[in-house]
């Protein structure tokens with residue numbers, strides 16, 4: 001089946017590569033010509049495990065095509081996936097301009113019936129807006145649909161080949177059947193529903209996961225006050241099958257390109273519907289507060305005299321296995337440390353180049369030992385595997401002061417204290 005994918009970011013590119021693997025003729029379009037140039041050479045424009053191999057396979061098989069021209073991709077496509085960004089505006093509201101621009105370009109290039117399927121995360125009223133824009137530029141019949149995406153950066157390829165569920169929201173049986181046929185090789189339960197419900201499922205999922213994280217961080221604050229251990233609390237909590245053990249890791253909270261903006265979008269959307277989503281606002285407040293909570297610990301350990309110190313931040317990407325730094329906790333922490341007069345050294349296995357684009361006056365490293373040389377504290381921000389098994393005997397010798405503030409609770413407090421480190425985690429008591 002010929003399909004078109006609009007936007008070659010994390011979602012679009014993985015979607016295109018996966019459907020090409022299943023022997024569809026896939027045409028992926030992006031307005032970013034540099035990106036298309038790279039993609040045509042088989043190079044992934046961002047770090048994502050397994051993606052480049054899948055791209056090369058797709059290109060070699062002749063099933064995967066990249067172009068900056070809609071007129072090559074859209075005509076005769078049976079399904080057209082919209083996968084462009086839906087970023088947050090300055091005020092937290094959602095920006096649908098990319099989705100609407102893409103809809104206009106699709107309409108101008110439609111030559112026969114196709115299903116226009118929104119994969120971008122959008123509020124349920126978006127479909128109406130897309131239909132209105134498209135009606136200005138085409139008379140050709142088409143159906144609208146929504147297949148929200150649940151992949152996680154860092155395991156996007158695996159998640160797309162083996163998703164937890166495939167949600168298909170469509171306005172007609174014809175569109176549902178076409179989308180069911182396209183997804184047939186993907187082994188996962190199907191939820192076939194109306195478009196609004198499909199889009200609400202995506203927002204509800206992200207809001208719920210964000211809630212779990214802010215909940216456990218609130219409990220961690222109590223653990224810190226009372227001297228309880230959040231790791232044991234999380235374990236005891238997560239063993240209840242009604243609760244589950246995922247997303248119960250206390251620490252710096254969530255960042256990235258989805259949870260923050262999707263939480264803000266749902267709050268803004270709820271307001272438009274006349275509902276004050278106070279509950280979700282508090283989830284966001286708790287999350288935003290974790291950065292200062294962490295920095296308070298840093299200040300505490302230096303007794304307020306942190307100005308002029310050299311500190312090392314381990315981790316720049318918003319989570320391990322990606323070079324995506326959008327809404328990364330590290331960025332917020334580094335900027336605030338610099339405002340406090342701290343000299344910052346930053347280490348990340350893959351995100352250094354991204355970091356250099358937005359951070360000034362920091363020193364960047366890929367090697368943690370180089371980064372920690374002469375430093376007064378190790379601040380663990382992203383839980384990369386490379387940072388989990390460090391040689392702390394060696395580190396004790398190269399650091400100026402033996403201080404660790406662990407924003408993801410990955411280290412063993414007792415073992416580090418034995419080596420003479422002052423150790424602070426989040427909600428781990430005993431500090």
Ligand SMILES: NC(=O)c1ccc[n+]([C@@H]2O[C@H](COP(=O)([O-])OP(=O)(O)OC[C@H]3O[C@@H](n4cnc5c(N)ncnc54)[C@H](O)[C@@H]3O)[C@@H](O)[C@H]2O)c1
Pocket residue numbers: 006007008009010011012029030031032035083084085086098101102105119120121122149150151152153257258
């Ligand atoms: N990144 C994730 O982990 C993830 C997971 C699930 C859902 N989503 C949602 O999927 C959507 C896309 O996210 P992403 O992270 O892949 O975005 P991204 O920013 O990585 O990529 C978007 C791409 O769309 C391109 N683009 C913008 N306007 C275009 C147009 N008119 N025509 C063609 N291309 C255009 C951009 O150049 C860019 O390459 C968002 O709504 C996001 O919330 C993302």
